[in-house]
Amino acid sequence: MQSIKLVPVLPVSIDLLRSLCAPLEAEYRLPVRVDAAHAFDSECAFDVSRGQCNSSVVLAELLRLFPGHDGKLLAITSVDLFIPVLTFVFGEAQLNDLAAVASGCRLREEFYGMASDEGLFRERVLKEAVHELGHTFGLLHCRDFNCVMHSSTSVDEVDIKGAHLCAQCAAAVPGRRL
Numbered sequence: 199m200q201s202i203k204l205v206p207v208l209p210v211s212i213d214l215l216r217s218l219c220a221p222l223e224a225e226y227r228l229p230v231r232v233d234a235a236h237a238f239d240s241e242c243a244f245d246v247s248r249g250q251c252n253s254s255v256v257l258a259e260l261l262r263l264f265p266g267h268d269g270k271l272l273a274i275t276s277v278d279l280f281i282p283v284l285t286f287v288f289g290e291a292q293l294n295d296l297a298a299v300a301s302g303c304r305l306r307e308e309f310y311g312m313a314s315d316e317g318l319f320r321e322r323v324l325k326e327a328v329h330e331l332g333h334t335f336g337l338l339h340c341r342d343f344n345c346v347m348h349s350s351t352s353v354d355e356v357d358i359k360g361a362h363l364c365a366q367c368a369a370a371v372p373g374r375r376l
């Protein structure tokens with residue numbers, strides 16, 4: 199049976215991952231579990247010259263840890279992620295495949311010199327988690343601003359978009375029952 203595993207990429211709060219389970223189950227109608235036993239350190243993906251972690255290396259490590267896995271794997275971390283052609287990414291996913299990663303680093307108000315807002319932070323992490331998982335289910339970016347699959351390149355764009363899949367994107371998730 200399909201399922202979704204959330205894997206901590208340290209440093210990250212396990213409690214944050216736990217808080218994602220129920221809303222992700224509601225969105226994808228699949229069992230969602232935190233797999234703390236497979237937690238790994240972001241150090242393996244750290245790029246000294248950039249001071250950030252390479253999200254593609256995180257995905258490769260995730261796949262290495264789960265050979266033959268047939269469910270979805272979502273790594274969650276608090277470190278800043280990049281791909282070589284971009285300054286940063288909120289996350290990265292394999293399209294219509296197994297693995298995705300999302301970072302909370304730039305989703306915290308503190309990152310922008312503002313006062314901490316834990317509720318807003320968690321709302322943003324959930325949006326990015328639903329978004330990256332959407333790509334693993336084969337969803338592309340959506341033009342609907344209310345849809346969580348709308349692309350976001352800044353935190354303002356994360357805040358503007360909705361927290362859920364639009365009807366069209368939801369219908370395109372294989373096996374998702376209404």
Ligand SMILES: [Zn+2]
Pocket residue numbers: 329333339349
């Ligand atoms: Zn995307």
Ligand SMILES: [Zn+2]
Pocket residue numbers: 340341342345346347348363364365366367368
């Ligand atoms: Zn959509």
